[in-house]
Amino acid sequence: METFEADVVIVGGGPAGCTCALYTSRADLKTIVLDKNPAVGALAITHQIANYPGVSNEMSGQALLDLMRNQAIEYGTDYRRAQVFGIDVNGEWKTVHTPEGTFKGRSLVLATGAMGRPASFKGEADFLGRGVSYCATCDGAFYRGREVAVVGVNKEAIEEAQVLTKFASKVHWITSNDPKPEDMHAQALKQEASVKHWSRARLLEIEGNDSGVTGVKLKSRELDQEQSLNVDGVFVYMSGSKPITDFMGDQVAFKEDGGVLVDDFMATTSEGVWAIGDIRNTPFKQAVVAASDGCIAAMAIDRFLNSRKSIRVDWVHS
Ligand SMILES: Cc1cc2nc3c(=O)[nH]c(=O)nc-3n(C[C@H](O)[C@H](O)[C@H](O)COP(=O)(O)OP(=O)(O)OC[C@H]3O[C@@H](n4cnc5c(N)ncnc54)[C@H](O)[C@@H]3O)c2cc1C
Structure with a gap:
């Protein structure tokens, strides 16, 4: 199996990975991005990016992701399609295992996002990005004056x-249980x-x-019969988004919510390893x-690789 070396190995080619690659390439650091598939990350499946x-x-x-990736490549990033299945972060060189070869980096960046949520319903995967969404803040404005369903409690x-409720003419809120009476937010929503x-x-x-x-089919326990609702959008919140971390074992520390733990500089608990983007399970x-x-x-x-005392920026205040 061939082995490749770089200053920076980035796992994941979404907006987090591509932006990091742009900056490290511009800083003359030899940078490799390993990306499973440029069409399956959260940004790649976003129908329209209005914000x-x-x-x-x-x-x-x-289209936005293509721009980001190409910009990084123009500055020297070596972008490769490869699915990472294991890492070893012990020692000065961080090792990344893929079926296409072994990659060794003087630094390693984890940027695989949080699309680790399995589809819960028939049709959910088929219409993802075409009416099925996991982000009302992102997509809500597309449903102004239209009917939508929200699934989950x-x-x-x-x-x-x-x-x-700020956009849609009607929000069908579908829950398998009754929300708790003491849940003030749930009660306010019902009002x-x-x-x-x-x-x-x-x-x-x-x-x-x-x-x-075009719609959803549901069955309520009270009526015990199937019903169809005409909706243009379905927002699914069954299991929460799940950071993709299965390939890293326990080599970095995690937060309780499953996101990778980092400091203010995005450094993980393992020296020379950073984590960026949705893999951190940030609230936004x-x-x-x-x-x-x-x-x-x-x-x-x-700064880490060059042992700089201060961080170099592309611009300087005059
Ligand atoms: C439906 C939807 C709509 C959204 N709309 C908006 C919006 O309008 N505006 C907005 O700002 N944000 C929006 N978001 C959120 C935004 O897309 C994410 O916050 C952002 O893409 C996170 O970037 P990332 O680089 O961390 O992860 P991702 O974009 O998910 O990229 C992760 C990359 O890692 C790769 N990868 C995964 N596992 C491996 C592996 N084992 N080996 C190698 N590569 C791997 C994937 O192929 C992917 O290319 C939306 C999200 C969704 C799901």
Whole structure:
């Protein structure tokens, strides 16, 4: 098996990984990005990216990601398709295992995102990015004046449903249990004029056609019969987003919520290893936040590898 060496090995080619690669390449650090698939990360499946500063609101997440990746490549990043299945962070050189070869980095960046959530419902995977979403803050505005369904009773579901009441004409809130009476946020949501609560109900299927989601089928325990609702969007919050960390064992420390633990410079508990973007399980999962993490880590890595006393920036105040 061939072995490749670099100053910086980045696992994951989403906005976090690509931004980090852009900065480290520009700092003349030999940088390799290993990316499982440029079409399956959170940004890649984002239908329209309306809130990334400076880009047209017509742009798809995939198009924005292509721009980011190409920019990093232009500055020298060695981008490769490869699925990482193991790492070894002991010692000065960090080792990354893939079926395409072994990669050794003087520093290692973990940027595999948080798309580790399995689909819970029939139709969910088929219509992901075409009406199925996990982010009301990101996609809510696309459903102005339209009907949507929110599935789930956890805190995230309640907060996201509340966001959707600002846009949607009707929010069908589907929960398998009754929310707790002492849950003030749930009770407030139920009081919203645009919310129809389907309690003790089971989502059976998300339906749609070539244009995307057209409706959902559900069965409520009370009526004990199937019902169809016409909706244009379905926001699913069953299991929370799950950082993709299966390939790293216990070689870095994790937070209670499963995100990788980092300090202010995105450094993990293992020297020479950084973690950026959604893999940290931050409360605000946004492309601009992931990109910002990438920039911070890159500058910290530059300082780490060059033992600089201060972080070098591209600009200087005059
Ligand atoms: C449906 C949806 C809509 C969204 N809409 C918006 C929006 O409008 N605006 C906004 O700012 N944010 C939006 N977000 C959030 C935003 O997309 C994420 O916060 C951002 O993409 C996180 O970047 P990342 O680089 O950490 O992870 P990702 O973008 O998920 O990229 C991770 C990369 O790692 C790769 N990878 C995974 N496992 C491995 C492995 N084992 N080996 C090698 N590579 C691997 C993947 O192939 C992928 O390319 C949305 C998210 C979703 C799911």
